[in-house]
Amino acid sequence: MSNTKYILGHFEDPDDMMHGIDRLQENNITIYDVFTPMPIHGIEDKLGYKRSRLPIAAFCFGLTGTCTAFSMIYYMLVYDWPMNIGGKPSFAMPDFVPIMFELTVLFASFGMIITYFFKNHLFPGRAPRVMDFRATDDRFVIAIDARTNPYHDKIDDLLKEAGAVEVLHNDRKYVSYE
Template sequence: MSNIKYILGHFEDPDDLMHGIDKLQENSVSIYDVYTPMPIHGIEDKLGIKRSRLGKVAFGFGLTGTITAISMITYMLVIDWPMNIGGKPHFAFPDFIPIMFELTVLFAAFGMVGTYFFANHLAPGRAPRVMDLRATNDRFVIAIDARTNTSHDQIDNILKEAGAVEIKHNERKYVSYE
């Protein structure tokens, strides 16, 4: 069995990359991932990537902030130290809307920053997932899992026909920055 884990097709033009994806899908070659230095419109639909769940995650963090604000206000101003200020009730809801809003935004912002670092392997202690360092600079890269696709020569020919300027066979899963 070969020790090649990934076949990388390097493209210089996003149109050639999209053409390469079409050619690979026509020949029933499964694509592991595509790495680009900039966003490409329509590539998610072409690769069959589902819609992101980040909106639901942000809502969850915001809801946690709102519940935290309501809990803190209720405990501090109703249970722990109730004060009579101008005859108002202890929990005057309209007075505390700005506090609830600010904690909602704060929790959502910090939660999404943490989620971003975790999801993109940028958190401390996690290895970054970079197939080829040029993919973040000026190249468009199609990564094909060599273990599930056995005909490596056929894949190389398809990539060359599609306009790949370079084809590499990776033996390691990820390239480290060290």
């Protein structure tokens, strides 16, 4: 058995790459991932990716900020140190709104930054995981798991017919910068 883990099809044009995806899917070949130097409209639908759950995470982070702000203000101004300011009641909800809004935005933004770093494995000090360096510059790369798709010659021919400039057989998952 060969040591090939991934078959990488390099394309110079995004339309050729989309055609290559169609050709591979017509022949029931599963695609591991696609790497592009720029966003391509409609590629998520073509690859069958589900809708992102990031809006739900942002809402949860914002709700946490709102609840934190409300409980903090309520504890400070109503329970711990109630003050009579201009005859207003201690629990005056309109006074809470600006601080609640600010903490909602703060928690949502920092939560999304942390989620982004966690999901993309971009923690400080960690080398990025890249399948092929040219995919970050000028090439469009289709990665196919060679172990689940045994017909390597057929895959090579399909990629070349679709307009692949180069087809590589990679023996490791990621290339590191070191």
